[in-house]
Amino acid sequence: MDTVGLNSYLLVAAMLFVCGVVCMAVKRNGIGILMGVELVLNGANLNLVAFARYTVLGLDGQVMALFVIVLAAAEAAIALAIALNFYNNHLTIDVDRGSELQG
């Protein structure tokens, strides 16, 4: 309890990851799903930085985390453009309405 180890950080990251996965699965708002993706990527980032601090991974973990941040920004931009197009076509952001390809 007195010293914080690798386990504590991994538990926090697992909590963030699970919250993001549930958010992606449960939300019907398209923007809410994007927020779930951000939570998942943050959990993964926290794992990478914790391993960089406590194991032999060293600086490489932080480099990977920086790549994840940049790719998450790119993903948010392109997903938002898709969400705007979805809204223009359906006049709602409810992802359950996008069922044209349903067989």
Add this chain to the structure above:
Amino acid sequence: MTLEALLFYLFAAIACGSALAVVLTDNVVRMAFWLVMSLGAVASLFFLLEADFLGATQLLIYVGGTVVLLVFGVMLTATGPYVQIKTTPAEMFLGAGVGGLLLLVLASTVMGINWENDVAHALGAESEAALAADTTVDQSGTTGRPLGLAFVGVRPDAVGPDGAATRPGYLLPFEIVSVHLLVVLIGAAYLARAKRRVEPATDLLS
């Protein structure tokens, strides 16, 4: 309890509680607020992990850029002042069950491994020597310069006994990611542009 442990428990509680609030609330704007709280707490955890450059980047790009982008998305897709698309209680129950089970699996996995001893054994003796060499460099808390050098392909922080670098540089992935970001932003601007209706030619003539 040391100050570091106290700060860790504070920011871990903020991060986990805000992430839970993102899942539980239905209002999109409040979800964005709780997301900001969670990401800020994770940035503080990065500072606690001696990754100062990464924490600053998290604050600048995530909290300052990505979340603002999401809030713009909320603004552009809102049909009313309070956008609430409810999830049914059955879906919420199912999601909570699956999420709880997933959390149980992950937590039991994390707690079941003795990271200090088992992992070092599994990685072998040479990486233990590398660990001893690395920890002397990496604990200073200023990671801006080694990170920048790693991105241009120079690794002065991981030099073997013969003077050769033992870890790879990241110049090629850096270039790939930068070109990828450029292409993605051009594509996003193309996808999200305002479309003008083309008037039929007969309207112009009449």
